[in-house]
Amino acid sequence: MAKKQGETSADEETTGHEWDGIQELNKPLPKWWLYTFYACIVWAVGYWILYPAWPLISSHTAGYLGYSQREIVAADLVQAQADKAGFRDRIAASDLETIQSDPELLNFALAGGAAAFGDNCAPCHGRGAQGASGYPNLQDDAWLWGGSLDDIHHTIQFGIRADDSETRNSQMPAFGKLGMLKPDQVSDVAEYVLSLSGNEGDEDAAERGKRSSPPIAPRATGRKAKAIALGAPNLSDELWLYGGDKATVVQTITNSRSGMMPAWHERLDPATIKELAIYVHSLGGGQ
Amino acid sequence: MAMIDVQVQHSAPMTGGNGNAPPVEAAPGVARSDVPTVSSERQSLYAGRVKVYPKEAHGRFRTIKWIVMAVTLGIYYVFPWIRWDRGPYLPDQAVLLDLPARRFYFFFLEIWPQEFYYVTGLLVLAALALFLVTSVAGRVWCGYTCPQTVWTDLMIAVERFWQGDRNQRLKLDKHPWAAETIWKKSATHISWLLIAVATGGAWVFYFADAPTLAGELVTFDAPMVAYLFIGLFTASTYVLGGIAREQVCIYMCPWPRIQGAMFDRDSLLISYRTWRGEPHGPHKAGQSWEGRGDCVDCRQCVAVCPTGIDIRNGPQLECIQCALCIDACDEIMDKVGRPRGLIAYDTVRNLDAHAENAEPLRLLRPRVILYAAAIAVVGLIMVVALSIRPVLDVNVLHDRNPLYVRLSDGGVRNGFTVKLMNKLYLPRAFKLGVEGLPGAKVDMVGHEGGVVPVPPDNIQSVRLYVTLDKQGARALAEQATTFDIVITDIASGEETAHEATFQGPPR
Incomplete structure (x- = not known):
């Protein structure tokens, strides 16, 4: 036994347990420990009665207090909605310019828009609205469908090439695929398109490409290839939705592109869409 | 699992304390107490608490302790009620x-x-x-100013007020069901609870406007959390100060264990001057003091000790160094006609040298x-x-996603979130500009004139866009360029510059 020299525990009661000659003395539990333990038992019985505790076959004992975390969450959500209701009603009732000029509403709309953007838009446009290949960067100043508040609002509401009568729609012919241009002509047109934004390339090919451009092209993109109609990109700027290298441009001319954005008015309420429009407009590119 | 009996060994020999000895007068008018000490030599870890009945001490240190108690409790209870004008916008x-x-x-x-x-x-x-x-002077904190010490002292004073001093309290406990015991104890506990409620009540006043909260508390309009904390502090004050007392210091507090490492041979500790006191023993008036120590074994030092120890056993963990034993002993020394200071603040160096001022105090x-x-x-x-x-704190966060935005004309734009913290108690307005970035254009969302108002003692967050056109962006030497965002207080014209970086495409 681990005892001080000259002392024994021979006369002390042991539990009878022994390991390698080490015996366990039968000492009482500390009083504070025992009382805490008893108190816990009493507490547990009270808890069983008052709170959901025992699992049954298909449910559980509900407890006298009827406590339910689900109901608390539901009530919290209702409460949160109610807390926001004043602002959201005002946003739903106001037009976009009014919201933008009221600092209080603007603040609320920006915060709500940022949250809604993260939930609904970020998967395609990125967390910072920086976009990706095929998904426009919403921070820059190039807008296929207009960058004013109303334009953005309309786009979010009805989408692009979505299944909706008011959706934004435009179609570029698949020049290569439909045989309107031969592959070497496609390559020349691509050289020409790239030269429009100051890229240095094969000048002869570009000149040939300019002449072989199908008559339909200037109609959409304008004589100087600056966009004149909604939905047709400005080819002379430095931004590319799908990429500004030759292979990508060739692919675009050959197969066309038709990116799609859903119509959000079916999924989000009008106030949220307004908040989103104001938020996107505030990202730096709004016109 | 082997249980190990731990023994507490003390350096100085422990004698006296024979409970059966007849009361002896140590000196004329000096009662001798047979007080059992808490830290006896062999104490099982399972021993129940030996209740301590501290006797009232009188003297220098008791007076100091009363003053310290009045000051510390005064600070605690009164501070939330002191007003301090901070202008119209702040509490x-x-x-x-x-x-x-x-x-x-x-x-x-x-x-x-x-x-x-x-x-x-x-x-x-x-x-x-x-x-x-x-x-320098040992456990001064424990002995005088620790809340546990102060409130325990207060609780003991209240107990003494209702139940009398040590001997009366001992007598009461001998008859636990006597009517006198019951009403005196009830009065004590009710007083303790009132003090405890006041303590918890004072605590919550530090977290809200005191007069308003006091009104709400009385009319039961206060937030639930206020009542909760009052309850919590009532319980802890009552239990720790009134009931647990010295056990908190001995068993719960880690500080005594650490403090041992801070003493050295020159620290002033409350010590029994063994060289002067031993050999101790009862002394009759008129007896010679030759060949014996000054300690008359009256055990008054033990009687007044709030932790129930015998200081004559030397320095020990349980001693909170409250100095009450000094007062008790000095009183006795005066009565028996010996010099004061048998128990005193002294250094180990002096104790070992067997002299009061063997060496000058080495501070x-x-x-x-x-x-x-x-x-x-x-x-x-x-x-x-x-x-x-500064009275204005500026926090600039560069957008991380994306780091920069290319514009259709070949320009580059960076987005920043600028937080302006106005630490004055007045509303202020600021103008934001950029320095060190030639050709930069600055836009802000929602602040058309470029003027940002910030409420008093508050934060305003602004989205700031810094744009360089194609030429400006081409002229940048590095991918990341350092520049300054300059914030101008419109009223005072004071300028604050905050460094930021402009990110461009890789080059």
């Missing part, structure tokens, strides 16, 4: 921990959450001060100098940091 409570607004007000100081390092500095100072005091020891120097350095840093603290 006028001198000491306030405003959790909802995330501000800590202390008279002329106001701490914002991001300035919590001032509180850290304060805690560092407090710790160092504790080390310094402990290495300038390495550890004392080190602690004092550390306090000076930390204190200086705090004072300087507080005095040069």
Whole structure:
């Protein structure tokens, strides 16, 4: 036994347990420990009665207090909605310019828009609205469908090439695929398109490409290839939705592109869409 | 699992305390108490608590302790009620921990959450001060100012008021069901509870406007959390101060274990001067003092001890160094006609030399100098940091996603979130501009004129866009260019520059 020299525990009661000659003395539990333990038992019985505790076959004992975390969450959500209701009603009732000029509403709309953007838009446009290949960067100043508040609002509401009568729609012919241009002509047109934004390339090919451009092209993109109609990109700027290298441009001319954005008015309420429009407009590119 | 009996061994020999000895008068008018001490030589870990009945002491140190008690409790109960004018926009409570607004007000100081390092500095100072005091004069904190000591002292005073001093209390406990015992004990416990409620009540006043909250508490309109904390502090004050008392110091507090490492041979500790007191024993009036010590074994030092120990056993963990035994012993020494100071603040060096002033007190020891120097350095840093603290804090966050935006004309734009923290108690307006970035254009969302108003003592967050056109972007030498965002206080014209980086495409 681990005892001080000259002392024994021979006369002390042991539990009878022994390991390698080490015996366990039968000492009482500390009083504070025992009382805490008893108190816990009493507490547990009270808890069983008052709170959901025992699992049954298909449910559980509900407890006298009827406590339910689900109901608390539901009530919290209702409460949160109610807390926001004043602002959201005002946003739903106001037009976009009014919201933008009221600092209080603007603040609320920006915060709500940022949250809604993260939930609904970020998967395609990125967390910072920086976009990706095929998904426009919403921070820059190039807008296929207009960058004013109303334009953005309309786009979010009805989408692009979505299944909706008011959706934004435009179609570029698949020049290569439909045989309107031969592959070497496609390559020349691509050289020409790239030269429009100051890229240095094969000048002869570009000149040939300019002449072989199908008559339909200037109609959409304008004589100087600056966009004149909604939905047709400005080819002379430095931004590319799908990429500004030759292979990508060739692919675009050959197969066309038709990116799609859903119509959000079916999924989000009008106030949220307004908040989103104001938020996107505030990202730096709004016109 | 083997249970190990731990024994507490004391350095000095323990004698006396024979409970069966007939009462002896140590000197004319000097009662001799047979007081069992708590830390007897062999104490099982499972021994129940031996109740301590501290006797009232009178003397220098008791007076000091009364004063310290009055001051510390006065500070605690009164501080929340002191007003401090901070203008029309802010609370006028001198000491306030405003959790909802995330501000800590202390008279002329106001701490914002991001300035919590001032509180850290304060805690560092407090710790160092504790080390310094402990290495100079032992457990002064424990003996005089620790809340546990102060409230226990108060609770014992109340107990003494209702039940009388030590002997009367012992008598009452012998008849636990006597009517006198019951009403006196009830009165004691009710008084304790009232003190405890006042303690909990004072605590919550530090977290809200005291007069308003007091009104709400009375009319039961106060927030639930206020009642909860009053309840919590009532319970802990009542249990720790009234009932548990010295057990908190002996069993719960880690500090006594640490403090042992801070004493040295030159620390002033409350000590029994063994060389003067031994051999001790009862002394009759007129007897010679030749060949014996000054200790008349009256055990008054044990009777007054709030932790129930015998200081004559030498330094021990249980001793909170409250100095009451000095008072008790001095009183006896006066009565028996021996010089005071048989128990006194003394150093181990002097005790070993068997003389009161064998060596001059060495205050300038390495550890004392080190602690004092550390306090000076930390204190200086705090004072300087507080005095040069700006009244406008600027926080600039560069957008991370994306780092930069290319524009259709070949220009590059960077987005920033600028937080302006107005630490004045007045509304202010600021103009934001850019320096060190030729050709940069600045836009702000929602602040068309480029003017940002910030409410008093508040934060305003602004989205700031810095744009360079194609030429400007081409002219940048590096992918990341350092420049300054300049914030101008429109009223005073004071300018604050904050460094930021402009990110461009890789080159």
